[in-house]
Amino acid sequence: MATIDSAPAPASAGRLRVAVPSVAERVAQELRRQLAEGTLIPGARLTESTIAEDLGVSRNTVREAFAELASERLVVRHPNRGVFVASLGAEDIHDVYTVRRFIEVSAMRGGGSPEDVAAVRAAVEEGKRAAAAGDDEAGGTANQHFHGAIVAMARSPRLNTVMAQVLAEMRLFFHKATADALFYQRYLPDNEAICEALEAGELDRAADLLLAYLDRSEDNLAAVHGE
Template identity: 45%
Template sequence: MGTTGPESGGLADDRALLGRTSTAERVADILRTRIAEGFFPPGTRLSEDSIGGALGVSRNTLREAFRLLTHERLLVHELNRGVFVRVLAVDDVTDIYRTRRLVERSVLHDLGEPPFELGGLVRAVTGGERDARDGDWKGVSTANIHFHRELVALAGSDRMDELMRGVLAELRLVFHMVDDPRALHEPYLIRNRKILDALRAGERTKAERLLVEYLDDSRDQLVQVYTHLMAGDPPTPTG
């Protein structure tokens, strides 16, 4: 009786949506990870038939997953053409870094008193250094993303974590457009280590300054690379 009364808001009628929604979210998680890993590079057309068949999900579920990722600005729907992994513009790059500067700087600025819980940052830094020694520059890129995700996690805010997850996923789209990942990521291994060392020493203000310099330099480097790239022949949709 209680589930059908006015206090339920008629939610019983929506019960069937629960399974489909959770499945769509799981599919979106899978595709988000594959996009971040470069399995679907920017400009790639996503085939409903091949992806739906591979994952064993319905067309409606897959379309809902596409909708979720379009909302996250990872995909774009082109009328009569299909769904594609986004190719970001220079303005997207600058906006990503504007958001990163606001979020990441505020985390360090508002940190409490040391010592700080730095286990996640330590693992990200040492993992990136290990991957660099092995010549795994894709791994270095992933470790760098983890470093900044763990830095934001210092705030202990689920909202900031969720916001940063989307921002960093978009950033990976930018990284995948760069031809020389070593030149892009290697200089920032040392800078990650310096930020970590400052936090270990309890020098929050120094860590904040190092982070701001890091983000500004990274933005300028990527904007320069991206400007040259867009002046040539940007990736065309494939698939």
């Protein structure tokens, strides 16, 4: 399949160091892409030699990429058996939402700078445009931007990392749920209301709305899972 030689060759001209990511990093990136895109479905097995050949890299390099993805919980290692695309069970969904409740709600109560709030607003508008265009994929992305922007208000690199990983895990799961075209649109009014409360400086109310949203979202997802 597609090779990973995407980065422009370190050709002649530019003397500006661009920090080309390592091969292992590019492999991880490519796998992340396929994971998010849904090419690799949860539970699928990833064979080292196959991927190594497909991407034209060594098995050892694939192995390093696996280690990275495993640390992000996107794949699971079964010793001596191989790595598999992570599949979230009911407990995992609940746990992910627990993390989100902890982090997002606290971030909301802390508020953010005007630029941070503007970023939240921008994500809401992005969602509206996606809905208008009927683009579900973009709608999901916008929703993740919305929640990412909320956490970003805390300006904490570590919290941002945690949140990014959790959102990546959710994206992995959503390929079952997104069959419902209205899944994201349903939450647009919530995002709008939360954002307005935030812009008005009513942080506690915004946090309460966000909490209610998360609870409802979890229930919906659990229902989809149970079907």
